[in-house]
Amino acid sequence: MNPNSLHRSRLLSCAALALACSLSAAAQAATPAELLAGYTAKAGAPASPERGQQFFTNRHGHEWSCASCHGEAPTQTGKHAATGKPIRPMAPAFNPERFSDAAKTEKWFRRNCNDVVGRECTPAEKADVLSWLMTLKP
Template sequence: MHTLSLSRFSRRSFAAAVGLSALTLANISQAATPAELMAGYTAQSGSPAVVARGQQFFTTRHGREWSCSTCHGAVPTQAGKHASTGKSIQALAPAVNLERFTDSAKTEKWFRRNCNDVLGRECSAAEKADVLAWLLTLKP
């Protein structure tokens, strides 16, 4: 009787531990602050981010129809507008929109999509770090 209840307990606590660690792992891979994400990209690129280069990258076209600012605005402390559908896009600057750059998977997804649209390729870690560094300087 005693061993039975003990084994049931340990099975449960094992399951709980597995569940909790899975949850923790998921959280680690997702939740972040903009500064942490920037630090990650900077570490990946191997050199410090440059604010001015980030602004230049964001506001100029790269051989295609759109720049980042076509949809996000030249100074993304305000809402932008999707270039083809006209749908409103919430401000990108983290100081204005607290949800921005707080989820690593979401950040990666949008860099992948939007860099493909703007440059026809994925962005490098250095480019992402520069853009994020510039965005972090923007105040409401």
């Protein structure tokens, strides 16, 4: 392969990689309603805001509940129980950045569910919590 062809081939490969990365990032963007639909479909049952509120406020055999850090009113700024770091409101109507990125949402559900219930949350639990948070309006 001559140097010009090799250079052109590398440029095309880089362009394809950049396009794939940008499409992947766009695919990660989401709305709370889209995430809820996905969790509900995986759960195979409708979400329950009532169960979501109970899950959020109750302890599950561990030291913390979701409300321990996010506050009993997830419409306000919470405070991490161990570090004291402020946590912006969980309810999407009070913090439009919440539940707007599928990968970030999964990361935090995984991390926080492990702290609260000692395992990853099920799709039904995620759907229930998200459905309750979506009912909270200004």
